[in-house]
Amino acid sequence: MSRLQPAKGKLLLKGARCVDPQAGLDVLADILITDGSIAAVDTAIDAPDAEILEVGGRVVVPGPVDLHVHLREPGQEYKETIESGTRAAAHGGWTGVGVMANTHPVVDDGAQVRSVLNKADATGLVRVYVYGALTRGLRGEQLAEMADMVAAGAVGFSDDGHGIQNPLMMRRALQYALVFDKVVLAHAEDEKLADGGVVNEGLVSTRLGLPGQPALAEELAVRRDIALARLTGARLHICHVSTAGAVAAIREAKAAGDVAVTAEATPHHLFLNEDALDVRYNTNLKMAPPLRSEADRVAVLEAFLDGTIDALASDHAPHAPQEKELEFELAQFGTVGLETALPLVLGELVAAERLSWSDFVQRVAVAPRRILGLEPVSLAAGSVADLTVFDPAAKTKVTKDWLVGKSKNSAFLGWGVRGLATEVIVGGQRVLKEGCVVV
Amino acid sequence: MAGIASKHLIRIEDLTVDEIYSVLENAATFKEINTRTIKKLPTLRGRTIINMFLEPSTRTRSSFELAEKRLSADSLNFSASSSATVKGESLLDTAETFDAMKIDMVIVRHRYGGSPWILAEAMDAHIINGGDGIHQHPTQTLLDLFTIQEAKGRIAGLTVGIVGDIYHSRVAGSLAPALKMMGARPICIAPPSYQPDVPEALGAEVSHSLDEALPDLDVVYLLRIQGERAQGLSVPSLREYATVYGMNQWRMDNLMKPDAIIMHPGPMNRGVEITPEVIADSRSLVLDQVNAGVAVRMAVMYQMLGGEGDVATAAR
Numbered sequence: 001m002s003r004l005q006p007a008k009g010k011l012l013l014k015g016a017r018c019v020d021p022q023a024g025l026d027v028l029a030d031i032l033i034t035d036g037s038i039a040a041v042d043t044a045i046d047a048p049d050a051e052i053l054e055v056g057g058r059v060v061v062p063g064p065v066d067l068h069v070h071l072r073e074p075g076q077e078y079k080e081t082i083e084s085g086t087r088a089a090a091h092g093g094w095t096g097v098g099v100m101a102n103t104h105p106v107v108d109d110g111a112q113v114r115s116v117l118n119k120a121d122a123t124g125l126v127r128v129y130v131y132g133a134l135t136r137g138l139r140g141e142q143l144a145e146m147a148d149m150v151a152a153g154a155v156g157f158s159d160d161g162h163g164i165q166n167p168l169m170m171r172r173a174l175q176y177a178l179v180f181d182k183v184v185l186a187h188a189e190d191e192k193l194a195d196g197g198v199v200n201e202g203l204v205s206t207r208l209g210l211p212g213q214p215a216l217a218e219e220l221a222v223r224r225d226i227a228l229a230r231l232t233g234a235r236l237h238i239c240h241v242s243t244a245g246a247v248a249a250i251r252e253a254k255a256a257g258d259v260a261v262t263a264e265a266t267p268h269h270l271f272l273n274e275d276a277l278d279v280r281y282n283t284n285l286k287m288a289p290p291l292r293s294e295a296d297r298v299a300v301l302e303a304f305l306d307g308t309i310d311a312l313a314s315d316h317a318p319h320a321p322q323e324k325e326l327e328f329e330l331a332q333f334g335t336v337g338l339e340t341a342l343p344l345v346l347g348e349l350v351a352a353e354r355l356s357w358s359d360f361v362q363r364v365a366v367a368p369r370r371i372l373g374l375e376p377v378s379l380a381a382g383s384v385a386d387l388t389v390f391d392p393a394a395k396t397k398v399t400k401d402w403l404v405g406k407s408k409n410s411a412f413l414g415w416g417v418r419g420l421a422t423e424v425i426v427g428g429q430r431v432l433k434e435g436c437v438v439v
Numbered sequence: 440m441a442g443i444a445s446k447h448l449i450r451i452e453d454l455t456v457d458e459i460y461s462v463l464e465n466a467a468t469f470k471e472i473n474t475r476t477i478k479k480l481p482t483l484r485g486r487t488i489i490n491m492f493l494e495p496s497t498r499t500r501s502s503f504e505l506a507e508k509r510l511s512a513d514s515l516n517f518s519a520s521s522s523a524t525v526k527g528e529s530l531l532d533t534a535e536t537f538d539a540m541k542i543d544m545v546i547v548r549h550r551y552g553g554s555p556w557i558l559a560e561a562m563d564a565h566i567i568n569g570g571d572g573i574h575q576h577p578t579q580t581l582l583d584l585f586t587i588q589e590a591k592g593r594i595a596g597l598t599v600g601i602v603g604d605i606y607h608s609r610v611a612g613s614l615a616p617a618l619k620m621m622g623a624r625p626i627c628i629a630p631p632s633y634q635p636d637v638p639e640a641l642g643a644e645v646s647h648s649l650d651e652a653l654p655d656l657d658v659v660y661l662l663r664i665q666g667e668r669a670q671g672l673s674v675p676s677l678r679e680y681a682t683v684y685g686m687n688q689w690r691m692d693n694l695m696k697p698d699a700i701i702m703h704p705g706p707m708n709r710g711v712e713i714t715p716e717v718i719a720d721s722r723s724l725v726l727d728q729v730n731a732g733v734a735v736r737m738a739v740m741y742q743m744l745g746g747e748g749d750v751a752t753a754a755r
Contacts, residue, residue, distance in 0.1 A: 279553070
């Protein structure tokens, strides 16, 4: 039996600050949910037979969707499972996650897509949207069977983990994805130019004696993929933008208006730079793309604030201690991020009045669904009841104990964050209550 | 006895300028002791030191071993592949294993930059970096500084050209910042493909031409060129490298200051970065560097472990 079911009965959210730019809303209202859908958004709704949830002025938004998550199941369940990862997602305030195909085996055919969706149905606490591989085995040599995967429910395609190095292969993949009108999510990295670098090429690589990769390794790949998207007419989404050069390329493409390109940024590229790496060689700060210079960080942040970068995505990449407590060059790439992404943006940008609540909703809920071609979720009657309640004043320190996901390799351990999800409702079902994941 | 404030010597910046001078001073005493018939001192009696060489090394390891023996420390050697996957045990587990054996000091040579920190964080022992990846090799730098000071009478104010594959050189990674700290002027002399990502991060100036830089140099410091890194991607060939950047008789006679000195951390590629005539020249101090290596390492270990009595007393 499915773990997530449209909840029967009525749930009434009382006294919510409802923020939804799609509905032009930023008002104090009540929300009545009936049988998993929003029945009414109005002041002082009276529903005597409903379960009452006193929101008390906290903020209710359409449920955030994380475009970029590695749940590691199948194959690496010691790092994360669909169950543990979706618990982490709920804890972080997300009502849905898009999961990458680089599992073992790779999700590169319909049976694998179905298998992940079945497991998500049985164990998932939030909605799971599955991306199929663009190429078989993520090897960049042969197209994967996209029709088969679309029929099984894939919502997009990506070889995330490695960019497709061969431009002809990328062209063909974009062309073929066009048949199904699915988005292609690109991990933009020219591996030849990156030359095995494990940190950004610059002051820090020299100081720490670690092989660096130039920012240009990203920019070149982004420029190539944009040109190929223009050539093919396909929908291109640039994952984890980390450099000023990539930002400029995306900005130019959007200004030209002749190519369907969107982009995401991660919290670690928004809030950390390479200077966080010091002589202690913290491997939780090793990720791909690497933490970049302060100038890059500022460029990515500005693009995120002005909407050039459409969406926030965590690039949640769980790893076990034995894969991180290693020589820096041997440690795996990645940081977990599901649980910290939204609080970081709320605390660092929304509370600081650099990003409005309305734009926050755009970046975390509206844009991700638009990019994936999902049904919009809105705070309006008739919409499916996927929504999240945030307490902007709630604070915590990011510790291994606070994280509920299976892996604790967070780049933000020790940070104080302000702005936490207290309630997550998926299809009317409460999966996070008072900040605690419903078991 | 002057101690060393930092518990570990992983980067040359772990030492202050005063501490570097005190190491050089103590090393001079140890160097004199190393000329005696009986070279052994009791200063580190009862102390346990592990030489953990996870990458092949002959001279650095021999130099440390000799230094340990001459200070009467108990030492043991541990070698293995530095790759956890090959070795089957992680560096962290190795560190914890040795920590449980109550070790006083570990000398570590490792293929990857920053790895000594894993030992430093997991062990009570003092850690000395014997060379980590393309990062640093601080005791090599101390022996280089010792050699420069002995030959030139000073370090401050000298112009030192470091010539070769600086990007991949942990020797340069420690030497350049040390020279800067000591008031000298380091210049990285190499084609851009051999330069560090950001030479200024090492406190160094940049030159692409040995011939242009050579007349200004008080010290010509040549780095080993590894054959596999000179096969077309960074430089076209060893032959062409030798032509443009190799130190030879003609450059020594026509471009080099007559009183400049020539150094090399070894092992040398005769005929590539340095010709046999240059090696044989009296201004080439390669063996003086090796000789200084034992004394400098004795001084560092002595100061970090706080051996009994001061060196001068020990020497009497």
